[in-house]
Amino acid sequence: MEMTLTQVQEALKLCNYAPGTVDGYDGPETQAAVRRAQEGYGIEADGIAGPMTKDHLSEQVRGIQAQLNAKGYSCPVDGLPGPLTDAAVKALQADFGLVADGIVGYNTEAALFDYAAADPAPVFDPQEQVTEHFNMQEFKCECGGKYCDGFPVPMNRTLIEKLEQVRKDLGIPLVVTSGVRCEILNAEVGGVPDSYHKLGRAADIAVYTANGYTVDAVADAGERYGLKTIRYYDRSFVHFQWNN
Numbered sequence: 001m002e003m004t005l006t007q008v009q010e011a012l013k014l015c016n017y018a019p020g021t022v023d024g025y026d027g028p029e030t031q032a033a034v035r036r037a038q039e040g041y042g043i044e045a046d047g048i049a050g051p052m053t054k055d056h057l058s059e060q061v062r063g064i065q066a067q068l069n070a071k072g073y074s075c076p077v078d079g080l081p082g083p084l085t086d087a088a089v090k091a092l093q094a095d096f097g098l099v100a101d102g103i104v105g106y107n108t109e110a111a112l113f114d115y116a117a118a119d120p121a122p123v124f125d126p127q128e129q130v131t132e133h134f135n136m137q138e139f140k141c142e143c144g145g146k147y148c149d150g151f152p153v154p155m156n157r158t159l160i161e162k163l164e165q166v167r168k169d170l171g172i173p174l175v176v177t178s179g180v181r182c183e184i185l186n187a188e189v190g191g192v193p194d195s196y197h198k199l200g201r202a203a204d205i206a207v208y209t210a211n212g213y214t215v216d217a218v219a220d221a222g223e224r225y226g227l228k229t230i231r232y233y234d235r236s237f238v239h240f241q242w243n244n
């Protein structure tokens with residue numbers, strides 16, 4: 001049975017590709033999630049959930065369902081997301097003291113596939129090339145090692161992935177002028193005490209009018225992907241943050 005768009009969104013959500021609201025509407029968030037899934041499967045990342053993408057997605061769901069059953073959480077093994085699979089994931093999460101959100105993120109995957117015993121959690125890699133155009137280094141704290149090792153918290157990957165989409169849409173390099181900030185640096189640069197920079201969930205992007213773009217054009221591009229923005233016209237940069 002071929003998946004409907006709603007089922008594709010449910011499957012993307014289940015497999016932690018963050019499609020946003022499951023609404024049966026093929027919007028930018030769904031397309032970005034499809035691209036993330038396609039990149040994971042190593043197939044062409046065009047954002048369109050065609051038959052091959054659906055096959056891969058269905059296989060991934062089936063793998064989760066089979067393992068849920070192997071762990072004693074009963075649900076159909078049909079490669080289609082649904083309420084019974086959702087309930088089984090949440091039951092597993094509750095048993096392992098995880099947030100019962102029905103999403104198979106890293107911790108849930110580790111619990112489900114017994115990674116913890118076999119494989120320690122991956123070490124945060126400050127040099128990781130997170131997306132085609134962004135390396136984790138670009139987001140490190142600007143204190144330059146004075147007050148922290150560069151990453152008092154890891155930088156949020158969803159934010160980086162969304163910035164990558166903005167970069168692709170605009171077709172211009174995006175220069176990060178501020179990413180993660182440690183407590184002291186944030187205070188030094190006059191950041192608000194509850195700044196999202198401290199959570200690794202904000203990045204400031206310089207806007208060079210020589211590229212033919214304005215602060216508004218760059219900010220608007222980010223808002224299309226659900227990023228919150230603050231527009232600094234005088235200093236020509238955009239603050240992007242990802243609240244979810």
Ligand SMILES: [Zn+2]
Nearest residue numbers: 141143148182
């Ligand atoms: Zn610092």
Ligand SMILES: [Zn+2]
Nearest residue numbers: 202203204239
């Ligand atoms: Zn900022």
